[in-house]
Amino acid sequence: MILPNGWEMVVGLEVHTELLTKSKLFCGCENHFGSEPNTNICPVCLGLPGSLPVLNREAVDFAMRIGMSLHCTIAPSTFHRKNYFYPDQSKDYQISQYDLPINSGGFLDLPDGSRVSIERAHMEEDTGKSTHLGGSGRLAGADSSLVDYNRCGVPLVEIVSGPDIRSSAQARAYAAELRGILIATGASDGRLEEGSMRFDANVSVRQSGAPLGTRCEIKNLNSLRSLQRAIDYEALRQIDLIEGGGVVRQETRHWDENLSETSTLRVKEDADDYRYFRDPDLVDLAPDQGWQDRVRAALPAMPAERRAGVVALLDDVTDAQLDAVEVVIDLGLEKYVHAVAEASGDASLAVARTANELAADLDNVANLTTEAFVTTVLMEQRGELSATQAKTVLAEVLISGADPRDVAAAKGFEQLSADSLGSTVASLIKAHPDEWSRYRDGDDKLAQFFIGLVMKLTRGQANGKAVIAELQARR
């Protein structure tokens, strides 16, 4: 979206991601989404008097993986208490990193070549969840609320970008790329619908080149689509407000997906005095070089590197192919592309089949060996299977895990033998002498005419390339 009248939006994102540890950040309760309410609670995460937190080593590893993937500096860090009263927070303070975060000063390069700076990626604990009774089920208008502390104390990393984003599309691309990185590190499952990744967007507008405007924070956006739409809505709202003579007020806003609008959630108040101070129950965190090296050594390739690896296989890359590559990377299917490209020499076919056929049946991809996939694509490439047959075989192999050659045989997809194809082609040439002579005189377009006839006769079982080969041989 292009903003009117020379306006520019300035966006920074705060992304919270839950970490895929087995236990919570400061206690041994299970970190699990979807458990029965209040079944994953203990003295520590319930904030019982006398309980004390002890930091989860795996959470530190994940936090460092995230930081390393975002080119951050890893530095000695501390935990603070952010003090505010709220019922879903069992101690009425949140343990969070404040002035000394574990990761700071990194960047994230987006597929379009733009770079977004990362100010920090720090560790903190999640809060519990409230269910609101009465009214609309939302907080406003409820009579009372019920609190489940299962999520209280689940480890989070909050990744704060610089105010470098200039469009909602770029914000979306940033969020998508970051999601890919978080999944690649193993730190997060990236499940937006379960709230394991949540976006807050800080949005302001200004005339290009002018100083930064007052920002509003849109809270808890839980899909890429919402993120993009909310940012556009909010930028336009602020522009309308300013052009109408109004002033943007610093506040927190809520995005309503159904109404497609943001509305005021809370205005920044004097009461927002969190009295941060070092948590005296926790000690400094300063992973030494050995610890950092172990984490770095276990770091898998990031999406950008993997994307470049696939793109490098392709000659002149089209936009459509780039989209297909994105699907492959996003789904982590590039090993299939690499295997097929190596065996067949046809990277384009490898990307297309992976992005279409495998992506369509993700649930069963785990059943598919690279060997089986390579075999199927090679059978197609050699003309032993038509494109349609190859897709049918692949679909079956994905479900059953059977050998593709057996599947083809069982389906009766044994290739039309060269002999039988040859005699079919010969009879068609006889039946259409005019077209044949035009083809023989160099009109290649007529190849399609003959392929169409062969397909009709063989009910699609022939291979187009094989037909052309037969035609060429008789030219």
Next chain:
Amino acid sequence: MSNAITRDEVAKVARLARLILSDAELDLFTEQLGQVLEHAADMNSLDLADVVATAHPFGLTNVVREDVVIASLDRDAVLAMAPDARDHRFAVPRILGEAP
């Protein structure tokens, strides 16, 4: 009467701390907190710009536990100590504003 802290500041702090103070208590606390803060003025006369703050007596670092799940508390027992519980959750009267 001390002027280290004003009555308005005491009232504001009470709101932050979720305490309700009567007028008499506000007066008393303004006086008493003022005395403690005035006593603390002996610190403020020092130039401590070059002194590092100590939040903790001993400099332990990297105290961590392994990522192992241990048994949680029995839900019924925990909810039994709650002032109000419904549907296996802790019940509270309506929440006026969003969390920060």
Next chain:
Amino acid sequence: MKSALQIAADVRSGASSANDELERTFSVIAERNEELNVFLHVDFEGARRVARDVDERVARGEDVGPLAGVPIAIKDNMCQVGIPTTCSSKILEGWRPPYDATVIQRIVAAGAVPVGKTNLDEFAMGSSTENSAFGPTRNPLDPSRVPGGSSGGSAAAVAADMTSISLGSDTGGSIRQPAALCGLVGVKPTYGLVSRYGLVAFASSLDQIGPFARTVTDSALLLEVLAGHDPKDSTSLPEPSPSLLAHLNDGVAGQKIGLVRELVEGADDSVVTAVRSAADALREAGAEIVELSLPELALTLSAYYLIAPAEASSNLARFDGVRYGLRVNAVDVTTMMEATRTAGFGAEVKRRIMLGTYALSAGYYDAYYGQALKVRTLTINAFARAYEQVNLLLGATTPGVAFKFGAKTEDPMAMYLNDVFTIPTNLAGDPALSVPFGTGEEGLPIGVQLLGPGRSEAQLFAAARVLEIADGRS
């Protein structure tokens, strides 16, 4: 009254039984608890069960442990499964923790029999036990006087011969001061030596659990059981627990002990005299006494009364009426929290929450809390400098003997000043103990304080033992 050491020996040898010792404790409680208000809760049933278990294990020939069958009183700010834990506050009235503090597990594993929970100043905030929501504890030596605080109940339990040993917690003197006022040995261990897991926090960076006992030996016996690394407490020291009993009679020959001017200045004459006699006794036992001054200690009271309330304001936020304890109903959750906290906390707790909230709040953090943390550094440095010259330090524990009820309740600052000698070591994290030495006004006991560098408990006990003998106490 038998010592804990003797009780354990008798129970192990069969000369006595855990059950007999426990019933003796119950009979003294029955005699004196109503008058003195020492125990808020006596766990008759649970204690008898534990005692029976000890006796059965002795009968089977098992080694029950160094505290076999010893009845012990627990300050009511330590969690024990199923036993009311109130911190002497209405806000926790009726709450029964679903878990044990690490110290409870350790003493039970050593064969001790926890008999009940003792009174304290609400959330350990106070120096007289007058701030308890359940009434003050009286000093068994003179019931018109306070036992000191905040661990007044645990001190009185031993002073009244209800138990031979008890557990207290010391944030700014809450073990040493009541020990001094009740004529007992009281120890504030090195920060991190004893696990804080299950101790309801007052000021987390200062709190330590420690023993009360009549004798230095019993103190060392109990601290050996309490000390040791606990993976549930991130601030727990990683080193194994020190050997204390083995060094009790090491004496002080060749030791250099510093008599600290700032730890005597302003004390009553009788207290100053007692400290000077203690110095003489140590000198006679072969120590070299040097007088020294640590001017930084004059600042510690101010720093303490900002740091401790700041931490407390956050630690006590969780008492909000949502999950446990008191709730005062209201139409919305914010009003409910305010009503609950207003009704549930006493005046001193509110005062400290207010002070701490203010010290941390925007615009005042640097001037108050931040500055106090720097004074903390100065305190640590001052002690470190002293311990380059001497092995241990000597001073008074309190400015005077046990005072009368109401003597200081109207003036918080006067009450706070009562902690002036005990606070510095809490800020430094170092160990210190109070040992009875001489008497003052109306024959009331005086405590002298011995201080040492981190993990110097063995030397402190050896020096205290010298004073105990010199004072004719054993």
